Amino acid sequence: MPISANEQRAIQLGFYRMRGFPRVIGAIDCSYIRIQSPNSDIGEQFRNKKGYFSINVQAVCSSDIVITNLVARQWAGSVHDSTIFDTSMLRAQFENKEFGACVLLGDGGYPCLSYLLTPLLNPRSESEKRYQKLSRILS
Template identity: 50%
Template sequence: MAVAYYNYIRRKNPNLHRERIFRDIDNPLDCLDDTDIICFPNVIGAIDGTHIRIKSPSLDEHLYVNRKNYHSINVQAVCDSKLRFVNIVAKWPGSTNDSFILENSALKDMFERGAIPEGLLLGDSGYPLRPWLLTPVLNPTTRPEERYNASHIRTRNTLERSYGVLKSRFRCLDTSGGSPFYSPTKACRVTVAVAVLHNMCINNGVPIPADCVDARDRGRIGRPQYIGPINDGVTVRNRLINRRFA
């Protein structure tokens, strides 16, 4: 299926250049226009993890067992409002927490050292609240906080839809239909490869298959709230709530 999509795009665009997807390397992310995001100004994209099933590995098998008790790799990605992936990290075992993957990524380092001087990421409560990564308000008590949460959820769900479309297009990642499981190394490589093809499909106007229109990510696993020492984004979030959602 991946080859078929690539050949289709090549026929439509014979001068096709290699599409870029920002892996875990030092590349800036493009900032979205305000009109692309629901009520959230200066948002770069939504961040979340998804699990890709794999074969039981012979080495460090226990590290790949996730919270739902199956073997997987945990993939972190950021997507934009057009469902394109702008950053992806596919190298961690399924037992790894999302917050740990972010903390040990080049993406986090880019924000910390100012390589991305402006822009916000939106993530769920499994991530720490940072000046550049906004999470929902737990137990909101005011109308502005409720409006912030509602807008946050709608905007962040773009990544869930992006994962859903990716796995519906490329069934090699969605094993619910009986697709073969890969080794951890191959699963990581295949995931990045089809993410590039996913972006190419969007950029070249390849229609979304009918069964992808309402696709949701079946590889998303509920995670506990982040509890840790890093939550220095309270001031930024409160300022946004008071200025934008009050």
């Protein structure tokens, strides 16, 4: 993750130039990495919602699609994205305000927090509709 103020500003500027979204220093999501079933005792834990065996890997990328943070432990495919984030060092860093007023942009698999923006369920105002459009494009 970008630690220095200069690195953070550069990434924020990239997201702002891309879609006019301020303060964003990363887009976060998880992805399934296909594996063979580990064994009969624990194999079903690794079956994801798409029906195949996998591990779940969390990544954050910058505005120029450079991975800036990766959590690639042996998280079973059945583990929810928010569980991985909740136990990550990244969440602790944001909770400790190590990234100041910067935010991440995530999809509906994550909780909406002051530092993690996710899509709205029912956008009503014009500003909410614009936010929804921008957040879906970036996540």
